[in-house]
Amino acid sequence: MLSLSDDELERYSRQIVFSDIGYTGQLKLRNAKVCIIGMGGLGCPIATQLTAMGIGYLRLVDRDVVEKSNLHRQYLYDVKSLGYPKVEVAAQKLKDLNPDVKIDPVPMSLNVDNAVEIIKGVDIVMDGLDSMETRYAINRACVKLKIPYIFGAAIMNYGNLSTIIPGETPCLECFFPDIKDNMLPTCGTAGVHPSVLGIVSSLQISEATRIIVGGKPHLTNKLLFVDLERIALQELDITRMENCPICGVKPSKSPQQLKRRFVEEICGRSGKRAFVIIPKENLELNIKDLYRFLRKRGAKISVMADLGLTFLYDQNVSASILKSGVMIAKGLSGEKDAIKIYSEVIKDGLNIPWSRIQ
Ligand SMILES: [Zn+2]
CATH class of the missing domain: 3.30.310 (TATA-Binding Protein)
Structure with missing residues (x-):
């Protein structure tokens, strides 16, 4: 259908009058398919916002059930959700928010073996993860399928993000190669302020909707650092590596091996x-x-x-x-x-x- 219904015109009126989105932008949002990997502190606000904005299709991928320690930052869940699969609770809540959005809950653990299968068919992949190894699996699948990937991460008071367009911008392994998860602090040990998740997720949504609507995303060829301790945003220019084992034209070595662990x-x-x-x-x-x-x-x-x-x-x-x-x-x-x-x-x-x- 090439037009918006009366109901849609009313629901999205504040986006339609806003020139950055407009009538055709709203139609593009309705036709867009987005996959969110990880329905935690970043995934919850990303899914909520995209659903409210009228995205056509959302695929939610997560392997966890809701725990009490999630509730301070993962607003789609409440005390009644404890022990329930996150994707199932999220899908129900999001349907209540906007029944027109098609929501596809996938209670799986994404890894190098199934990444391509899980993300295929969508227009954009959004990062809501806390593991570099899983991000590498997404990065490789996105490069292979040429799907834009909005990388985002947050911990304590800090966050970083970048918009990866395969074939045009550096891929994740051009600018963050060979990072081992055991080298990094985790939310469980270092903690996270919910506010930084709000900022990083909002910027990820802004980038994704720019791509969908046809505006130019800001964070291509850039890595953005968010520092909530000093209220500072810092952009770093990044470039494609010719010798990147994933997206380079002259790979200098074979890719770091990823393995699904049983x-x-x-x-x-x-x-x-x-x-x-x-x-x-x-x-x-x-x-x-x-x-x-x-x-x-x-x-x-x-x-x-x-x-x-x-x-x-x-x-x-x-x-x-x-x-x-x-x-x-x-x-x-x-x-x-x-x-x-x-x-x-x-x-x-x-x-x-x-x-x-x-
Ligand atoms: Zn690369």
Whole structure:
């Protein structure tokens, strides 16, 4: 459809009278498809704003359930959402905000093996992540598919962002090569002020909507540092590297190897260790079958959602399993415990062959 309805004219009137967007800009927003990877402190405001503005289609990708420590900065969730898959809660809230937007919740863990599959078909990818390795997987998939990627990151009082247009601007690995996640502070250990997330996410949205509407984005060939301690924005010019192993014309070495890890330790709480298990394939579990098996085994199920379950496995271990097969378990003594539980529930309980799992 090439025109806006009366309802749309009223809802978006303040954007339509604004010359930077206007009537045709609003139509372009309605035709645009955006994928947000990570529905945390950046992903929540990005998704909310784009939905309110009338984007046509939003794909939300996240592998977590809502935790209490998310609530100070992730405004799409509330106390009733605890234990629910983030993408499911977010999709419902966003539909209430704007039923015209098509929202596609994807409860998966993005990695080097599935990045292309997850992001294909969209016009722009937005970064709401806290891991460089996952960002590298997105960067490579975006370069391959020639999809613009709005890089953004924030911690403590600081943030940085850049707009990456494959083939035109430096890619992430031109200006941030070979960064290991264990070299960086995390939100769990260093903390983050919600205000810096608001600023970084707003700038990411501004860049994305400029691309969609046809205006020129500001942060191409630039890396912007946001410093909320001094209220300062600093732009750094960046250039494409001829020898970049990802986007360079004369790559000088092979790309840093990225690997999907089957089991990974994540931030635990009160001395208890926590792990996430990421299966090889999207297992598309039948949640009702999973519910029945866990009940039979004596697990106490606290949340049953369409896209996942949260439960007490035994006295010590609490866990969530998402429809894709991702499991997050807490209160374990080590990696072997996590694999044992996964094997008991997914392989034996649901009869999924191990070849699809690891
Ligand atoms: Zn590059």
